[in-house]
Amino acid sequence: xxxxxxxxxxxxxxxxxxxxxxxxxxxxxxxxxxxxxxxxxxxxxxxxxxxxxxxxxxxxxxxxxxxxxxxxxxxxxxxxxxxxxxxxxxxxxxxxxxxxxxxxxxxxxxxxxxxxxxxxxxxxxxxxxxxxxxxxxxxxxxxxxxxxxxxxxxxxxxxxxxxxxxxxxxxxxxxxxxxxxxxxxxxxxxxxxxxxxxxxxxxxxxxxxxxxxxxxxxxxxxxxxxxxxxxxxxxxxxxxxxxxxxxxxxxxxxxxxxxxxxxxxxxxxxxxxxxxxxxxxxxxxxxxxxxxxxxxxxxxxxxxxxxxxxxxxxxxxxxxxxxxxxxxxxxxxxxxxxxxxxxxxxxxxxxxxxxxxxxxxxxxxxxxxxxxxxxxxxxxxxxxxxxxxxxxxxxxxxxxxxxxxxxxxxxxxxxxxxxxxxxxxxxxxxxxxxxxxxxxx
Amino acid sequence: xxxxxxxxxxxxxxxxxxxxxxxxxxxxxxxxxxxxxxxxxxxxxxxxxxxxxxxxxxxxxxxxxxxxxxxxxxxxxxxxxxxxxxxxxxxxxxxxxxxxxxxxxxxxxxxxxxxxxxxxxxxxxxxxxxxxxxxxxxxxxxxxxxxxxxxxxxxxxxxxxxxxxxxxxxxxxxxxxxxxxxxxxxxxxxxxxxxxxxxxxxxxxxxxxxxxxxxxxxxxxxxxxxxxxxxxxxxxxxxxxxxxxxxxxxxxxxxxxxxxxxxxxxxxxxxxxxxxxxxxxxxxxxxxxxxxxxxxxxxxxxxxxxxxxxxxxxxxxxxxxxxxxxxxxxxxxxxxxxxxxxxxxxxxxxxxxxxxxxxxxxxxxxxxxxxxxxxxxxxxxxxxxxxxxxxxxxxxxxxxxxxxxxxxxxxxxxxxxxxxxxxxxxxxxxxxxxxxxxxxx
Numbered sequence: 001x002x003x004x005x006x007x008x009x010x011x012x013x014x015x016x017x018x019x020x021x022x023x024x025x026x027x028x029x030x031x032x033x034x035x036x037x038x039x040x041x042x043x044x045x046x047x048x049x050x051x052x053x054x055x056x057x058x059x060x061x062x063x064x065x066x067x068x069x070x071x072x073x074x075x076x077x078x079x080x081x082x083x084x085x086x087x088x089x090x091x092x093x094x095x096x097x098x099x100x101x102x103x104x105x106x107x108x109x110x111x112x113x114x115x116x117x118x119x120x121x122x123x124x125x126x127x128x129x130x131x132x133x134x135x136x137x138x139x140x141x142x143x144x145x146x147x148x149x150x151x152x153x154x155x156x157x158x159x160x161x162x163x164x165x166x167x168x169x170x171x172x173x174x175x176x177x178x179x180x181x182x183x184x185x186x187x188x189x190x191x192x193x194x195x196x197x198x199x200x201x202x203x204x205x206x207x208x209x210x211x212x213x214x215x216x217x218x219x220x221x222x223x224x225x226x227x228x229x230x231x232x233x234x235x236x237x238x239x240x241x242x243x244x245x246x247x248x249x250x251x252x253x254x255x256x257x258x259x260x261x262x263x264x265x266x267x268x269x270x271x272x273x274x275x276x277x278x279x280x281x282x283x284x285x286x287x288x289x290x291x292x293x294x295x296x297x298x299x300x301x302x303x304x305x306x307x308x309x310x311x312x313x314x315x316x317x318x319x320x321x322x323x324x325x326x327x328x329x330x331x332x333x334x335x336x337x338x339x340x341x342x343x344x345x346x347x348x349x350x351x352x353x354x355x356x357x358x359x360x361x362x363x364x365x366x367x368x369x370x371x372x373x374x375x376x377x378x379x380x381x382x383x384x385x386x387x388x389x390x391x392x393x394x395x396x397x398x399x400x401x402x403x404x405x406x407x408x409x410x411x412x413x414x415x416x417x418x419x420x421x422x423x424x425x426x427x428x429x430x431x432x433x434x435x436x437x438x439x440x441x
Numbered sequence: 442x443x444x445x446x447x448x449x450x451x452x453x454x455x456x457x458x459x460x461x462x463x464x465x466x467x468x469x470x471x472x473x474x475x476x477x478x479x480x481x482x483x484x485x486x487x488x489x490x491x492x493x494x495x496x497x498x499x500x501x502x503x504x505x506x507x508x509x510x511x512x513x514x515x516x517x518x519x520x521x522x523x524x525x526x527x528x529x530x531x532x533x534x535x536x537x538x539x540x541x542x543x544x545x546x547x548x549x550x551x552x553x554x555x556x557x558x559x560x561x562x563x564x565x566x567x568x569x570x571x572x573x574x575x576x577x578x579x580x581x582x583x584x585x586x587x588x589x590x591x592x593x594x595x596x597x598x599x600x601x602x603x604x605x606x607x608x609x610x611x612x613x614x615x616x617x618x619x620x621x622x623x624x625x626x627x628x629x630x631x632x633x634x635x636x637x638x639x640x641x642x643x644x645x646x647x648x649x650x651x652x653x654x655x656x657x658x659x660x661x662x663x664x665x666x667x668x669x670x671x672x673x674x675x676x677x678x679x680x681x682x683x684x685x686x687x688x689x690x691x692x693x694x695x696x697x698x699x700x701x702x703x704x705x706x707x708x709x710x711x712x713x714x715x716x717x718x719x720x721x722x723x724x725x726x727x728x729x730x731x732x733x734x735x736x737x738x739x740x741x742x743x744x745x746x747x748x749x750x751x752x753x754x755x756x757x758x759x760x761x762x763x764x765x766x767x768x769x770x771x772x773x774x775x776x777x778x779x780x781x782x783x784x785x786x787x788x789x790x791x792x793x794x795x796x797x798x799x800x801x802x803x804x805x806x807x808x809x810x811x812x813x814x815x816x817x818x819x820x821x822x823x824x825x826x827x828x829x830x831x832x833x834x835x836x837x838x839x840x841x842x843x844x845x846x847x848x849x850x851x852x853x854x855x856x857x858x859x860x861x862x863x864x865x866x867x868x869x870x871x872x873x874x875x876x877x878x879x880x881x882x
Contacts, residue, residue: 027744084676086814126694126759126760127694127748127758127759127760128760129748130748131747131748131749131752132747132748132749133747133748134744134745134746134747134748135694135748135751135759137694138692138694138740138744139690139693139694139695139759140690140691140692140693140694140812141690142690142694142759142760143687143690193819207677208676208677209676209677209689209690209812212676212692212812212814212825215823216692216740216823216825219821219823220741220744227821228817228821228822228823229821230816230817231814231816231817231823232816233676233814233815233816235525235649235650235653235674235676236648236649236650246584248650249580249581249582249583249584249650250581251579251581251653251657252580252581253567253568253576253578253579253580253581253583254580299579299657300661303468303575303579303661304575305575306572306573306574306575307568307570307571307572307573307574307575307576308572308573310576311572317568318567318568318576318580318583319567319568319569319583371581371650371653373527373653373672373674374674374815374816375671375672375673375674375815376529376669376671376672378634380660380668380669380670381669382656382657382660382669382672384653384657
């Protein structure tokens with residue numbers, strides 16, 4: 001399906017729904033004359049929009065893939081990991097009230113649902129009138145199918161904090177006990193400007209322009225209510241979240257996420273990913289916790305290490321990704337199996353041993369990370385790494401594994417954690433509702 | 442075709458060719474024991490590598506696309522513009538001699554030809570032994586087809602300058618008369634750290650991981666001989682260079698490059714893109730000049746301008762991209778046609794008027810730019826824009842148009858040129874040669 005203007009007011013499935021007046025003001029910025037006051041523009045749908053990618057590699061099947069925004073869980077978690085990412089964290093602006101925060105979430109919901117379906121933001125969209133108002137959609141996704149776009153929202157610990165002693169949103173008492181800032185891990189080298197945030201949005205798509213378009217338009221809708229704190233593009237997924245996907249490689253050249261939770265394991269997903277009603281708080285049931293870590297890789301140093309060392313560090317072969325204890329990629333590792341001088345073939349400091357559920361009380365996470373390269377630093381080294389994202393039923397799952405890794409992982413010689421954030425991800429939104437409504441109920 | 446180890450020494454088409462000892466040292470860095478001294482590793486080709494993208498959107502057709510590296514012109518110029526870009530500029534390190542520079546170009550040629558064909562760098566590649574040496578290829582492109590990878594090399598003006606009064610490479614006298622730094626244009630706001638360079642490499646592919654892999658491995662091969670000066674990823678092409686491609690949109694939401702030179706116009710390409718033998722110098726015949734400009738877009742301000750203003754700025758409709766004088770996307774604009782109050786429908790300051798060949802003595806350029814978003818700035822504005830690349834027979838073509846734009850373009854209110862570079866792009870390399878050999882002949 002190709003992108004068409006949103007036709008909310010004539011769509012029987014969503015009668016009367018549209019952006020709030022404040023949301024429309026956000027789109028209009030300082031020059032608000034005329035917007036929302038009538039149908040002044042050409043409402044004929046943009047005809048015959050062309051789909052890019054004919055010579056580009058975006059297969060028609062995946063380009064036209066659409067995941068519904070509304071549902072019992074948010075999309076973008078167990079959804080088969082799309083190829084590209086734009087992630088953004090926001091801070092709610094000073095002076096914003098509870099009602100205004102709710103209105104922002106309502107506006108974001110409407111816009112996210114529209115974009116997920118391949119529609120423009122706003123009643124008039126990107127390219128038709130009113131000509132004396134800013135377009136409601138920025139337009140760079142015109143003609144592009146959603147390419148599997150998912151938009152996933154989260155709430156950071158600071159959203160639940162008082163500001164100048166005031167419970168500004170009336171939700172201080174509803175903060176999940178688990179939603180506290182992550183502990184400081186050994187070797188953490190965090191940049192405040194790449195960490196934390198009151199709100200987050202993860203936009204994933206097989207077309208990066210579609211993911212960028214989503215974050216840009218949601219940022220714009222938030223104008224005056226929430227401001228971008230930090231953001232990150234990821235050019236290639238490093239995890240599979242479905243058995244239908246091949247395992248991708250990280251920038252160390254190794255397959256990553258072989259043992260990841262897969263959507264096809266519903267019992268594991270239930271056990272490890274979704275917050276249950278019993279876990280509490282009730283408003284978060286059906287949701288999850290999102291951990292984001294910006295992990296800078298010192299790839300130049302890594303590239304000078306010998307192959308034997310590289311494989312020892314991961315505990316897997318670099319080619320097929322088999323455990324060093326033998327077998328093929330998906331063979332279970334044998335951590336006891338010893339080789340020369342009775343040393344275990346998978347060393348005590350090997351990444352895959354330390355991260356393995358058997359070494360962490362059975363803990364798993366659903367990983368959804370992306371490779372990134374953001375230019376280079378002043379020394380001519382590529383600013384490259386892994387933007388790690390994981391979803392889990394409790395932040396403790398991440399903390400358990402990360403403490404183990406931060407202390408012992410042989411990989412630490414080659415990586416630095418430079419950004420960190422934790423968000424509570426509410427359950428999915430029923431059609432007609434808004435994301436996180438249960439928090440304010 | 443999927444990626445396999447390079448088998449130079451057993452490949453009759455390339456007898457005995459391989460990286461120089463210095464190139465191999467670059468790969469090995471400080472720990473060089475054993476490398477290049479024998480066949481110590483497993484030479485069995487990595488069997489059954491899986492191709493990513495089965496669930497990801499990379500159609501088999503474009504993923505498996507292979508453009509030959511060797512030819513009369515360099516690939517990556519009239520090649521149909523691929524979706525993703527990694528561009529890098531390098532400075533040759535102090536103390537490097539003419540012979541060492543030539544050796545670097547030879548090593549780059551061999552590696553670029555291998556990667557363009559979907560092969561690893563080096564005789565042993567990424568994942569087989571020798572186990573006591575660093576892998577010759579970094580490995581993150583294992584299992585990925587080249588997805589139309591092209592690698593294009595250029596020489597900057599500074600390569601032809603003396604260092605401390607010494608003609609270090611013996612090429613000062615061979616500098617093309619046209620290869621002088623671009624003039625300062627009105628409103629230029631250039632960052633040295635994003636400008637210029639002795640050498641450049643443009644890597645384009647429909648798979649960003651493949652483009653990143655190319656730049657990374659070529660940077661690595663250059664270790665000790667040339668260092669990365671700046672680099673830029675582009676996530677989406679903004680130009681079509683073939684009539685088979687749909688016109689993409691820039692981050693202002695407009696179709697870009699509608700009137701671009703297309704590969705299917707060989708006379709125009711010959712006239713506007715390739716340096717002729719008569720143009721001089723002889724070593725550059727069959728080559729071109731590459732201009733790169735990092736153009737930051739103030740998208741937040743743009744997004745608040747009204748649709749009428751946006752269309753007036755470009756001189757085209759935002760929807761189908763038709764000239765404001767009427768017609769459809771590919772209609773010729775009528776710059777004289779007047780509307781209300783006898784004002785021309787395409788205004789005097791409209792971008793498309795000022796950039797049009799008829800307003801620039803018939804000058805055209807082959808544009809090959811990319812959209813970028815590099816996170817956000819401290820004010821929460823997306824660090825977004827257009828990484829403009831153009832190829833032309835003479836830098837004067839760019840300078841003519843850019844002077845016109847810099848002085849008058851209505852778009853200037855919304856953009857800033859923050860990076861700039863010019864490179865002479867030598868002709869293509871015959872099989873068995875190396876890129877730029879004519880310069881040193």
